[in-house]
Every structure is written in C-alpha cells, then in structure tokens.
Amino acid sequence: MPSKQYSLVRWLKDIGSDDLALVGGKNASLGELINLEGIKVPNGFAITTDAFKHFVAPLRDEIMERVEKLRADGYESMTLLDRTSREIRSMLEEQSFDDRLKGEITDAYRELNPVGNVAVRSSATAEDLPDASFAGQQDTFLNVANLEELLDKTKKCFSSLYTARAMSYRHGTGFSEDDVSLSVGIQVMVRADWNGVSGVMFTVDTETGNENLILITPHRGLGEAIVQGEVKPDEILVLRHSLCVIQNPQKILDDAHYSELAKQAVAIEDHYAGKFGRRVYMDIEWALDGQSRELFILQARPETIHSRAVSHKRYFFVDDKEKFEVLATGRPVGMKIGHGAATILDSVAEIDSFKEGQVLVTRMTDPDWEPIMKKASGIVTDQGGRTCHAAIVAREMGVPCIVGTETGTKTIAQGREVTVSCVEGELATVFSGLPAYEVEEISLEHIPTTRTKIMLNVGSPDKALASACLPQDGVGLARLEFIIASHIGQHPLYLLKLGKEDVFVEKLVSGLSRIAGAFFPKPVIFRFSDFKSNEYANLTGGRAFEPEEENPMLGWRGASRYYDDRYREAFKLECAAMRKVIEEFGLDNVNVMVPFVRTPREAERVRAIIDGEGVKAGVYMMCEIPSNVILAKDFLPYFDGYSIGSNDLTQTTLGLDRDSALVSHLYDERNEAVKILIASVIRTCKEMGKKVGLCGQAPSDFPDFAKFLVECGIDSFSVTADVAVKTRLLVAEIEKAQADR
Numbered sequence: 001m002p003s004k005q006y007s008l009v010r011w012l013k014d015i016g017s018d019d020l021a022l023v024g025g026k027n028a029s030l031g032e033l034i035n036l037e038g039i040k041v042p043n044g045f046a047i048t049t050d051a052f053k054h055f056v057a058p059l060r061d062e063i064m065e066r067v068e069k070l071r072a073d074g075y076e077s078m079t080l081l082d083r084t085s086r087e088i089r090s091m092l093e094e095q096s097f098d099d100r101l102k103g104e105i106t107d108a109y110r111e112l113n114p115v116g117n118v119a120v121r122s123s124a125t126a127e128d129l130p131d132a133s134f135a136g137q138q139d140t141f142l143n144v145a146n147l148e149e150l151l152d153k154t155k156k157c158f159s160s161l162y163t164a165r166a167m168s169y170r171h172g173t174g175f176s177e178d179d180v181s182l183s184v185g186i187q188v189m190v191r192a193d194w195n196g197v198s199g200v201m202f203t204v205d206t207e208t209g210n211e212n213l214i215l216i217t218p219h220r221g222l223g224e225a226i227v228q229g230e231v232k233p234d235e236i237l238v239l240r241h242s243l244c245v246i247q248n249p250q251k252i253l254d255d256a257h258y259s260e261l262a263k264q265a266v267a268i269e270d271h272y273a274g275k276f277g278r279r280v281y282m283d284i285e286w287a288l289d290g291q292s293r294e295l296f297i298l299q300a301r302p303e304t305i306h307s308r309a310v311s312h313k314r315y316f317f318v319d320d321k322e323k324f325e326v327l328a329t330g331r332p333v334g335m336k337i338g339h340g341a342a343t344i345l346d347s348v349a350e351i352d353s354f355k356e357g358q359v360l361v362t363r364m365t366d367p368d369w370e371p372i373m374k375k376a377s378g379i380v381t382d383q384g385g386r387t388c389h390a391a392i393v394a395r396e397m398g399v400p401c402i403v404g405t406e407t408g409t410k411t412i413a414q415g416r417e418v419t420v421s422c423v424e425g426e427l428a429t430v431f432s433g434l435p436a437y438e439v440e441e442i443s444l445e446h447i448p449t450t451r452t453k454i455m456l457n458v459g460s461p462d463k464a465l466a467s468a469c470l471p472q473d474g475v476g477l478a479r480l481e482f483i484i485a486s487h488i489g490q491h492p493l494y495l496l497k498l499g500k501e502d503v504f505v506e507k508l509v510s511g512l513s514r515i516a517g518a519f520f521p522k523p524v525i526f527r528f529s530d531f532k533s534n535e536y537a538n539l540t541g542g543r544a545f546e547p548e549e550e551n552p553m554l555g556w557r558g559a560s561r562y563y564d565d566r567y568r569e570a571f572k573l574e575c576a577a578m579r580k581v582i583e584e585f586g587l588d589n590v591n592v593m594v595p596f597v598r599t600p601r602e603a604e605r606v607r608a609i610i611d612g613e614g615v616k617a618g619v620y621m622m623c624e625i626p627s628n629v630i631l632a633k634d635f636l637p638y639f640d641g642y643s644i645g646s647n648d649l650t651q652t653t654l655g656l657d658r659d660s661a662l663v664s665h666l667y668d669e670r671n672e673a674v675k676i677l678i679a680s681v682i683r684t685c686k687e688m689g690k691k692v693g694l695c696g697q698a699p700s701d702f703p704d705f706a707k708f709l710v711e712c713g714i715d716s717f718s719v720t721a722d723v724a725v726k727t728r729l730l731v732a733e734i735e736k737a738q739a740d741r
C-alpha cells in the first residue's frame with residue numbers, strides 16, 4: 001500500500017542528512033542509517049519542524065512577548081527565567097493539536113502500526129544549536145503505549161525546548177529565540193527492557209584513541225543508564241579489520257552479536273566518511289530486542305571528545321634542586337619525576353596499607369607488587385638492576401622507579417616527603433622534600449620517519465592500546481612471561497595436570513590479541529616465555545614442577561625447556577595460542593621469537609616443534625649468548641633473523657648476574673667486548689641476508705648506544721614507550737648526518 005501524502009510528518013526512510021533543518025539532527029541521522037544496507041533502524045517517522053511551527057503559530061505572539069520581557073529585565077533573574085519558562089511550557093502543553101496536525105500524526109501512527117510501544121524523542125536542529133553538548137537537553141519518552149499518550153508526549157517534547165536551562169543557554173550563546181524549532185521522532189520501541197540488551201559503541205578506543213578497535217559497552221535492559229553514566233558497563237573490544245572479539249568478560253551477549261555490531265559500526269563510519277570526505281569516529285547507540293533477538297541502531301553521531309595523542313611529556317627541574325638533601329641514589333627507570341610520602345614496606349602482604357600517590361620504598365619487587373606499583377607516584381628499591389623485570393614493569397606503567405639503591409629502606413624515613421628523580425642521566429636520586437619541576441609537551445605532529453625501524457618494547461597488554469598511538473614501527477619485543485604473570489598467574493603444567501589447559505590458551509590469546517590488535521598491521525614480535533625456574537615456581541601450582549637451581553639465570557630457561565620432555569607440552573600451549581591469534585583473529589602481523597638458545601642443535605629442535613604445531617609466522621631467535629655470535633652461521637639457517645638481547649648478552653659476555661646490585665657498577669652494555677660482538681653479528685646477518693634487530697634496554701637508556709647501532713647499520717631496534725619520540729628524533733638526526741657525509 002503506497003504511503004499516504006503528509007506535509008507535517010516524514011517517514012524516516014524518506015529523509016537524510018540534507019533534511020537537518022526540517023527534522024533535526026537525530027532524525028536526519030536515523031534517516032541516513034535506515035537506508036544503509038545491513039543496518040536495522042526501528043521504523044518510524046518525524047514530526048517536522050514545520051509541524052512544530054504550525055503548532056506554535058497561535059501562541060507565537062504571546063511567547064515572544066514573554067521572551068521580550070525576559071530580555072528586557074535580564075536573564076540573570078532566576079525567578080523571572082523560571083517563571084517565563086513555566087508559563088511558556090504550560091501554554092504549549094495546554095494547547096490542543098488542530099485537526100490537520102493531529103490527523104497527520106494519527107494517520108502516520110496507524111500506518112506505522114506498532115505491535116508494542118513507541119519511543120517519542122526530541123530531535124534538535126543541530127545546525128542552529130552551536131554546541132554538541134546541547135544535544136540531549138530536550139526530552140525523550142520511552143514506552144509510549146497509545147496515540148493519546150503519543151500526542152501528549154509530543155507536546156512535552158515541544159515544550160522542553162523552553163526549559164529555563166535551554167533558554168538561558170540560547171541567550172548565553174547569542175542564539176535568537178525567533179528561530180528556535182524542534183522536530184520529534186516517533187519510532188517503534190526496541191524491547192531492550194524485557195530480556196534485551198542495549199548499549200553504546202565507538203569506532204575508536206575512547207581512552208587511548210587507538211583506532212584499530214571497536215569499543216562496545218553492553219548493558220542488560222534499557223540503554224539510558226549507560227548514556228547517563230549511571231552504570232559502569234562491561235567493555236567489549238572487537239578488532240576492526242577481522243571483526244573478531246578479543247575482550248568479552250561477562251558474556252552478556254555472545255561474540256557473534258558483538259562482531260555483527262562492530263560490522264555495523266564500521267559500515268556507519270564508512271558511510272559518514274564518504275559524506276564528510278574524511279574519517280570521523282562515531283558514537284553509536286544500539287539495542288537488542290529481547291523478543292525478536294534482532295539488533296537495532298538507535299542513534300549515530302560523530303564522537304567529538306576524542307582526538308589522537310598529539311604530544312609527549314618531558315620532565316625537568318627548574319629550581320635549585322641541589323639545596324635538597326639526597327637520601328639515596330640508584331639506577332633510573334622511566335624518564336620522569338615523582339613525589340609523595342615515602343612508604344616503606346617489607347613485603348607484599350602489607351599491600352593494603354599503601355595509599356594512592358605514595359612513594360613505595362622496599363627491598364625488591366616482583367610482579368606480585370603490580371597493584372601497588374600502579375598506585376605509586378614513585379618506586380625505590382634496594383636491589384635489582386635497570387633490566388630486572390620489576391624495573392621493566394614500572395617503566396611501562398609510567399611510574400618513575402629507582403633500583404639498586406642498596407640503602408633506600410634504611411636512609412629514607414617512613415612518611416618523609418620525597419622526590420624520585422629519573423631525569424638526570426645515569427644516576428637517579430631520591431631527594432628529601434619537593435624541588436620544583438616542570439613538564440614539557442613535545443608535539444607529535446611532525447615526527448620524522450627513519451631508515452632504521454624504531455619499534456617498541458611492550459609488556460602489559462593493558463598499555464598496548466596507548467603505546468600504539470605513539471610514533472612506532474611495530475613491537476620489537478613483547479615478553480610472554482609478562483602476560484602469563486599478569487593475566488594467568490598459574491603454571492602451565494599445573495593447568496595441564498588439572499585438564500584446564502584451555503584456560504591457559506584462552507587467557508594468553510586475550511593478552512596476545514590485545515597487543516597484536518593494537519599495533520596491526522605493523523609487525524609484533526612475541527617472545528616465547530623466558531621465566532627462570534625460580535620465577536616459574538612462583539606461579540600458582542609451580543613448585544611441584546620446578547627444580548631448585550643454584551643459578552637460575554644460567555639454568556633451565558629459554559630453548560632448553562621447550563623440547564625437554566618435562567616442559568614440551570607447556571610450550572605447545574604457547575604455540576597453540578599463537579596459532580589461534582594468527583589464524584582465527586587474522587592477526588598476521590604476529591612474529592614469534594625464541595630466547596636463550598645455547599647450541600644450533602637446540603635451535604633445530606625448537607624450530608621443529610614450532611613448525612610441527614603449525615605456527616605460520618616469522619620466527620626469530622634472540623642473540624644473547626656469545627655462542628650465538630660466534631656460531632651465527634650455524635644458528636641463523638633455522639630463523640628469519642636475530643634480535644640481539646643486549647641485557648643477557650652483556651650478562652653472558654661479562655660473566656655477571658644482571659640482577660645483582662653488588663656487581664651492577666660493572667654492568668654496562670657499552671663495554672667494548674659487548675659492542676664488538678654486536679657489530680660483528682650485525683655484519684654476519686647482513687652477509688647472510690637475515691634481518692637483525694636489537695630489543696635490549698640499552699638504546700632506551702643510552703643515546704650513544706642508539707647511535708652506535710644506527711652506525712652499524714642495524715635494521716631495527718626497540719625502545720620503551722617513554723623514549724619513543726626522543727629516540728626517533730635522535731635517529732633521524734644521526735641518519736641525516738650520515739647522509740650528509
């Protein structure tokens with residue numbers, strides 16, 4: 001049956017973004033969407049701004065008279081503003097619809113023929129209302145049951161144009177009352193309140209600006225609670241390029257629904273990109289009907305708050321910091337300054353006494369301290385070196401940390417206000433008191449590209465989304481043991497024994513996919529787990545499977561485990577997780593890496609397992625033992641290239657324990673012997689046509705070491721996120737000087 005001819009109402013399918021003045025922003029966008037292939041919008045019609053003007057016409061002089069009076073007497077008087085608002089609103093709400101308007105609305109409602117209720121929503125003419133924040137000021141009514149109620153609520157929408165807040169806003173923004181108008185949208189209700197689900201989704205991760213992921217927030221029942229910020233909803237993450245769900249904690253809906261929603265979000269964003277001539281992130285409201293189980297889009301608008309990170313922070317002292325007493329010194333981690341009350345803790349059991357913003361002072365931390373480290377404004381440890389894993393975790397969390405002070409827990413008094421400084425080169429200082437410092441923002445807008453690829457070291461999947469927004473060429477090192485410690489916490493052999501190996505794989509997949517997804521399509525190198533036996537033993541259930549070793553640093557770690565009958569099945573779980581991320585999630589930017597390989601025979605055996613488990617990825621080996629350099633020609637045939645692990649290569653070349661504070665003054669990657677090995681192995685790789693990079697800590701800490709690598713012609717090296725920008729600028733300068741020579 002052809003639609004009736006209307007003049008004061010318009011069907012959603014007959015309108016689009018060009019009709020904004022006639023139907024308001026919300027209706028215009030619903031009109032755009034309802035005609036998009038693959039998008040379902042609840043059917044409905046718009047009561048146009050012409051209808052509003054028609055309705056208001058008999059009252060217009062009276063309204064304008066009151067507005068004039070308000071203008072003359074001043075909007076500042078809240079009593080007058082309130083009274084004027086109340087008077088105008090009751091005039092509108094008491095006025096009857098004339099036959100023409102009532103007839104059109106009635107006919108359209110009958111033609112819509114809703115099985116259940118309808119929603120009655122205000123749709124403001126956004127082009128006239130200068131600020132997006134104005135949206136949402138007018139009323140919306142859900143679950144409107146019949147025609148009579150619909151007419152009543154329509155009037156209430158009209159009258160909501162004259163709330164005191166709206167009038168005052170218009171006055172404040174210089175918007176003329178002569179031109180105000182409103183459209184109302186009538187739509188079939190999606191039954192989200194009855195066994196349904198509703199929510200919001202964004203085509204960007206709103207916290208970090210990472211645009212590889214669609215963020216969906218579902219909520220059981222009606223979506224208003226989310227929109228109003230009353231509930232803290234689940235956060236679902238979906239990969240944009242493959243529509244695979246990588247985070248779905250509570251399964252309010254199954255993955256297939258979220259994939260479908262993400263697909264629709266991408267289609268909507270693409271549609272508007274075509275219209276605007278550029279990509280605009282979208283903020284979309286949706287609902288799943290509790291009866292039909294169908295998904296509907298309820299609204300879509302550009303996401304206005306978020307923009308990409310455009311700057312990077314640099315910390316420096318501005319005052320005479322020498323006036324402040326030095327309480328301890330050690331090695332710096334992270335290039336920041338932090339301050340707060342010193343809190344000395346003996347063990348992680350005292351975790352509850354630690355307050356946000358305090359400076360943690362302790363003997364040594366391990367991954368169990370993570371919850372405290374997150375809250376700390378600074379960390380000071382007696383033990384450990386710059387490359388110990390506690391330091392690496394602190395750096396990534398962006399907390400300034402001083403390791404290896406030897407005396408911190410004794411020389412710093414409990415409760416003393418201290419400043420932790422990691423910005424003065426190789427010696428970090430704990431000051432008593434608070435010397436003044438400033439933070440400078442470096443613009444990320446004109447960051448050069450470089451021949452040498454500068455990648456990032458990423459530990460925690462939680463940081464990946466933000467780090468990927470920095471200038472970078474991918475991830476040079478993501479350590480699996482960090483993901484296992486923070487996301488799983490249980491020994492793989494223990495889970496295998498319980499028959500719960502799927503838990504291990506699933507959780508690992510979740511961490512891996514978050515990192516690889518954040519950086520897609522740039523390459524990401526995951527290093528197979530390289531816990532030492534003492535660290536493995538700390539995982540739940542680990543003691544039963546781990547030997548007591550005199551020197552775990554040089555013991556059963558890396559490759560030697562993977563083919564060993566006592567560990568092989570656990571290694572295969574890591575391979576299974578890699579395979580799933582590559583094959584099921586389409587993250588073909590994933591590469592894998594094998595640490596601590598002592599002999600070519602070990603290389604052969606591990607490579608055979610990786611291939612046997614069907615991991616189709618680039619496979620790299622870490623070069624971190626002198627044998628790897630001396631016999632490079634025998635190791636490299638099994639791999640696509642080397643990534644030099646300068647942390648271990650320094651340890652193994654100089655024969656010192658990198659975790660020992662006693663010999664830490666001798667630990668220096670710039671030692672000539674280490675540099676000779678590195679220069680030599682870069683040459684060999686190049687001769688053999690293999691890729692060569694470096695993923696140890698040295699270039700993050702020492703600009704002269706970064707320069708040395710560039711001059712050796714290394715293909716890539718990776719640094720921590722805090723120095724990503726600085727390193728890139730430095731490398732560009734070095735490369736330019738090389739070219740000018």
Ligand code: PEP
Binds near residue numbers: 387477479645647696
């Ligand atoms: C290295 O040894 O340089 C390295 C990057 O690995 P890890 O620090 O995890 O031993």
Ligand code: MG
Binds near residue numbers: 624645647
């Ligand atoms: Mg290593």
